[in-house]
Amino acid sequence: MNSPIPDKQVSEIVTPSQIQIINLRALQGFFPIIESVIMNCGVVSVYELRNExxxxxxxxxxxxxLFLVQTRHKELWLVVMNQSSFGTYHTIVSEQTQFQQQDRYLTLTHSDNxxxxxxxxISQSANEECTNVVSxxxxxxSESVRFDRFLKQAVTYCSM
Structure with a gap:
């Protein structure tokens, strides 16, 4: 009995880094300001509550x-590439953003409320994915806050 012939040669198989590049290109199509993909977070549904x-x-x-990305201005964004229709959803995450995890739900509250x-x-490993994103x-x-403090100290030192 012959062994099955793979669809693609080993050299043609897409690697995780190539997938990241594809994702980055797709995201940059919507937001050219995106510099890098920090994490591919899993698949989500998005819900909003607005006080007004x-x-x-x-x-x-x-x-x-869902992707955690960094912009050229060193902002952190959570971006969802919508599969049900053409488009995206994004929200900025900063040190003022509060986040809470409960089972498969990640809730973000911005400082202005x-x-x-x-x-x-919504995937099978939803709880684990949510925990990984929070971590x-x-x-x-914390690295962003440290970098901002270091930058402020450097500017202060150089302007003395």
Whole structure:
């Protein structure tokens, strides 16, 4: 009995880094300001609560892969590439953003309390993906705060 012939040669198989590049190119098509993809976070559904609307969480109709990205201005964004229709959803994450994890849900509250965003992870490993995102967010935000302090100290020192 013959062994099955693979669809592609080993040299043609896409590697994870190539997938990141494809994702980066796709994201840059929507937001040219995006510099790098920090993490491919999993697949989510997006819900919003806006204070001016009321206390109801609205399904914004966005479902797809979630990415943690960094812009050229060193901002952290969470971006969802919507699979149900053409488009994206994004929100900026900063040290003022509060986030809370409960099971497969990641809830972000911005400091101005104008918008509450909830990501519901919908894959089989949803709880693990959500935990990984929270861990990575904490790491990235603490590094961002350290970098900002270092930069301010350097500017102060150089201007003396």
């Amino acid at each position: 609307v009321g206390k109801e969480i609205n399904d914004v109709g966005c479902r797809g892969p 104008q918008c509450l965003v909830q990501f519901c992870f 990575r967010l904490r790491t990235e935000l």
